[in-house]
Amino acid sequence: MTGYIVRRVLSMVLMLLLLTLVVFLLFSVLPTDPARLTCGKACTPEVVAANRHNLGLDLPVWEQYWVYLKGIFVGRTFGSGTATYSCDAPCLGYSFKRGEQVTVLIKEGFPATFWLAIGAFILWITSGVSLGIYSALRRGKWQDKLVMGVSLVGYSLPSFFIGLVLLFFVILKWQLLPYPDYVSPFENPLQFFQTMLLPWIVLAFLYAAFYMRLTRNQMLDTLGEDYIRTARAKGLRERIVIRRHGLRAGLTPIVTAAGLDLAGLLGGAIITERIYSLPGIGSLAVNSVVDADLPLTVGITLVTATFIIVANLIVDLLYAVIDPRVRLV
Amino acid sequence: MATAVDTEPSVPTESAVPEEIQGRSLSAIAWGRFRRDKVGMWALGILIFLLLCALLAPVITNVMSVDPYSLNPDALDKENGGVPLGCGLPSSGFFCGISREHPFGVEPGTGRDLFARMLYGLRISLLIAFSATTVTVLLGTLFGIVSGYVGGRTDNLIGRFMDLILAFPQLLIILALSGVLTQRLEAMGVPEGNPARITYLILVLSIFGWPYLARIVRGQVLSIREREFVEASVAMGSGTRRILFTEILPNLWAPIMIYATLTLPTYIATEAALSFLGVGLLPPTPSFGATLADSVTYMSIIPSYLLIPGTLLAILVVTFNLVGDSVRDALDPRAGRV
Numbered sequence: 001m002t003g004y005i006v007r008r009v010l011s012m013v014l015m016l017l018l019l020t021l022v023v024f025l026l027f028s029v030l031p032t033d034p035a036r037l038t039c040g041k042a043c044t045p046e047v048v049a050a051n052r053h054n055l056g057l058d059l060p061v062w063e064q065y066w067v068y069l070k071g072i073f074v075g076r077t078f079g080s081g082t083a084t085y086s087c088d089a090p091c092l093g094y095s096f097k098r099g100e101q102v103t104v105l106i107k108e109g110f111p112a113t114f115w116l117a118i119g120a121f122i123l124w125i126t127s128g129v130s131l132g133i134y135s136a137l138r139r140g141k142w143q144d145k146l147v148m149g150v151s152l153v154g155y156s157l158p159s160f161f162i163g164l165v166l167l168f169f170v171i172l173k174w175q176l177l178p179y180p181d182y183v184s185p186f187e188n189p190l191q192f193f194q195t196m197l198l199p200w201i202v203l204a205f206l207y208a209a210f211y212m213r214l215t216r217n218q219m220l221d222t223l224g225e226d227y228i229r230t231a232r233a234k235g236l237r238e239r240i241v242i243r244r245h246g247l248r249a250g251l252t253p254i255v256t257a258a259g260l261d262l263a264g265l266l267g268g269a270i271i272t273e274r275i276y277s278l279p280g281i282g283s284l285a286v287n288s289v290v291d292a293d294l295p296l297t298v299g300i301t302l303v304t305a306t307f308i309i310v311a312n313l314i315v316d317l318l319y320a321v322i323d324p325r326v327r328l329v
Numbered sequence: 330m331a332t333a334v335d336t337e338p339s340v341p342t343e344s345a346v347p348e349e350i351q352g353r354s355l356s357a358i359a360w361g362r363f364r365r366d367k368v369g370m371w372a373l374g375i376l377i378f379l380l381l382c383a384l385l386a387p388v389i390t391n392v393m394s395v396d397p398y399s400l401n402p403d404a405l406d407k408e409n410g411g412v413p414l415g416c417g418l419p420s421s422g423f424f425c426g427i428s429r430e431h432p433f434g435v436e437p438g439t440g441r442d443l444f445a446r447m448l449y450g451l452r453i454s455l456l457i458a459f460s461a462t463t464v465t466v467l468l469g470t471l472f473g474i475v476s477g478y479v480g481g482r483t484d485n486l487i488g489r490f491m492d493l494i495l496a497f498p499q500l501l502i503i504l505a506l507s508g509v510l511t512q513r514l515e516a517m518g519v520p521e522g523n524p525a526r527i528t529y530l531i532l533v534l535s536i537f538g539w540p541y542l543a544r545i546v547r548g549q550v551l552s553i554r555e556r557e558f559v560e561a562s563v564a565m566g567s568g569t570r571r572i573l574f575t576e577i578l579p580n581l582w583a584p585i586m587i588y589a590t591l592t593l594p595t596y597i598a599t600e601a602a603l604s605f606l607g608v609g610l611l612p613p614t615p616s617f618g619a620t621l622a623d624s625v626t627y628m629s630i631i632p633s634y635l636l637i638p639g640t641l642l643a644i645l646v647v648t649f650n651l652v653g654d655s656v657r658d659a660l661d662p663r664a665g666r667v
Contacts, residue, residue: 018493026506152654158598158603158645161639166627168636172629270500271602275625286606289504297505304498312496 005317012277019305020072024065027298028057051096068093092302093295095288102299106281109268112182113280115192116199116272117265123204124211125258125326129251131208132215137242139220147212154209163275168197180276199276203269207261215254222250252323258313263311267304351553355583355660362659369655372648379645383455386448395431397449397615401440412437416631425631433637436620437627443634446615447641453610454617454645457530458596462589464535465542470585470608472539473546474573478554484547491540499537500602507608523610530603534596542588546581553580583660590656601642615628617642 052058056067067076071091092102135147167263170176177194185192221247222228231241268282277283281300288296353361363369382389390396413435416425427434433443476487511529519525542619553559562576590636603609604618611618617638624635 015489015492015496018489019496022493026502039548066568152546152650153647156598156650157643158601158646160602160621161643163637164621164628164635168628173632214605227569264498267498269499270504270606274606285498285501289501290607294635297501301501301505304501305496308496308498312492 001320008316012309015309016306017069019084019309020069020302021065023298023301023305024068025061027294027301028061028064053315086325091187095293095296097291097293098296102296103304105296106282106299106303109281109284110279111184111278111280113266113268113273113282115196116203116269116278116280117262118205119196119200120203120265120269121258121262123200124207127204128208128211129215129254132212133219133247135212136216136223140291144216151209151212153185154205155213159202159206160275162205163198163272166198166202167275178277182278195276195278199269199272199278202275203265203272211254211257214257215251218253219246219250221316222246225249249323252319253323255318259311259318260308263307264304267307268300359656359659363655366655366658368651369658372651372655375648376652377642379451379648380455382448383451386445386452386575389448390445393444395442395445397441397445398613399441401435401442402432404428404435404440405437412627412630413440425633427633434631434633436623437631437634443620443637445619446620447638450615450617450620450638451641451645453527453614454600455595457527457534457600458593459539461531461534461596461600464531465538465592466585466589468535468539469542469588470546470578473543474550474577474581476543477547477550478569478573478577487543491543494537494540496540497537500606503533503537503603504606504608523614526608526610529606530572530600530609534599538592542585542592545588546585549581549584550577553577583584587653587657587660590653593652594646594653597642597649598646 056064059067059185070076071087071093073089073145075087075091077086087101088103090103092106094100095102095105099103131147135144138144143160157302171179177197178191180193180198182195183191200231223242228241228245231245232238236245270282270286272278273280273282274286281304285300287293288300295310402404406412406416413425414428416437425434431442431444432645433447435442436446469520472491478483507526507529509526514525514528515521519528559572559576562572567576600609600618601618601621602617605622606618607622609618610616612649620638621635621642624638626632
C-alpha cells in the first residue's frame, strides 16, 4: 500500500513537471512574439523591447522555463532597476495588463467558482444518483424510460442554450429572480442564493443527466452479479439486498467520476460563469484570452490542470478505501 | 466458430459460415436490430431530413428567394434602432419579426434572413463536426491499435501522453490558442480567414477527442491480440503492419462506429459553444453559436432570435444522440440495456 502511494505521488509530480513544460512551450513558442502581445496597437518598438526584457523574454526558451519553474517555488522579481515588481512564492507570473500577480488574481476569482462548483455538485449528485438508482430498479418500465429520456435531453442540450433559456424565462420574462449580481454568501446570503440558483441548476442538470445514465448502468451491472443472487437466495429482504450489497459495489465507480468532475469544475465553468456574469476563474480565463493577457492564461491553465491531476490521485486512493476488493500493489 | 456470429456480435469472425446456416454479416444483423428500434428509426428520419436540408441549402434558399448574406432594410423597424418590424413595442408578441418572406425572422441591425442563415450554419456546423470526427477516428484508432498491440514502453508512453491531454482544460486551451494557432496555420499556407479558422477548429477538436477512442480501441486490441487468428498470422510470418491493419482492424469497426456516432453530436455542441464564446468563424458567415451570442443582446425584445436557432441546434444534437444510442444498441446489444 505505502509503496503504491509513494509511486503514485512520484509519478504525479513528474506529470505536473511535464505539464508546466508543455503549457510553457505552448504559450511561449507558438505565438510569433509574446512581447508584442503585452501592449496594444499604439505600441512603440521601445515599449515592446522594454517589456520583452522585463518579462525575461529575451532569454533562451530553456532559461525562461527554468526561471518560470523556479518562480513557482521561490518567487521571482520582474523588471530591473527602479521599476521592479515582486511576485511571491507560488509565482505563476505577473499580469502587466492588470498590474497584479497572477496568483492573486486567481485567488480573487476562486470563491465564486468554488461556490458554483460545490452547489452544483451537491445538486447533481443527489438528483443524478438517486434518479439513476430509481431508474435501474424500474428497468424497462415507463419511469425508467422517462428518466433516461430526460437524461438524453440533458446531455444533448448545449449548456449555453439551457443557460440562456432559463435566463430569458425566469429572469427576464417572468421576473421570478433579480438579474444575477454576485456577492459573497457571508455578505448577503439572500442575494447570493438568488444569483446562484440558476447557474447551479444549469450546471447540475448537465452533469446529472450523465450521472443518471452512469448510475443506472452501474446498478444494473451490479444487480446482475452472482453475490446479489446469493443474497436474495439466503432470504434477505429486497431492501437490504439493494442497500447493503447493491449500492456499495455499484456506486464506487461513481466516486471516481464525481471526484474528477468536481476538480474540473473548480477550474472554472467558462460558459455558465459568462452567461450569469459570475466573477469566477472561468470568466477570468475568457477575459484573459480576450485581452491577450498571456501570463494570466498560462497561470489559469496550470492551476486547472493541476486540480485534475491531483484529483486523479486522490480518487484512486479513495477507491481502495471504499472498495475493499481493490488491492493496491 | 460459425455460431459465434450470432452470440458475439461485437467480434465478427472471418471464417466461412457452413452452407446450411444462413450467413449474415455483422452489419446485416445490426441493421436488422436497428430497424426494430422505433425511436432510432424516427431519429434517423429527422436526421436524414436535416442532412438533406444542409446539402440542398442553396436550392432551398433559391426556391424561397432568400439569401443568407443580403441585407433587408425593409424588414427592419428604422425608428426603433433597427429591430425587426413589429418587435419594437413593449406589447409586441413572442414571435415578432416573423413573416411569410422570412419564416424564422431576420437578424436585427442587418435584416439578413435567419432561415437562410440557419441552413448555411447547419452546413458549416456539420462540415466541422464530420471532419473532426474523421480525424479523431483516424488518430484514435492508430494510437489505440499500436498502443494495444505493441505494448510495453510504447504503450506506456502513449498512455502518459493521453493522460496529459485529458488533464488540460480543453475549452480554455482552445480559446487561448485560437489566435496564435490560426496565425500559424495561415503562415503555413492555409488560406486566411475562415478556412484557417475551420482548420483550427477541426484540429483542436480532434486533438482533445482522440484519447477517449484510443483507450477503447486499446482495450479491445488487448483481447483480440491473444486470439488464434492473430497467432496464426504471426506464425505465417506476417509483418506487424499486416497484422495490425488487415487482421485486427476489421474487428474494431463496431466500437469505432459507436464512438464516432456518439462523438459527432458533442462536436456540434462544442463548436457552437466555441462560436458562442467568439472563437469560430468571422461575422458574416452564418453559425449557430455566433447567432446565439448575438441574440443575448436582443433577448428581451426578440425572443424568437434566441429560441429558434437554439431549438434547432438542440434538435440537431438530440437526434444525432438518439441515432448514436440506437447504433450502439444495434451493434453491441449488451452495453446499453443490460
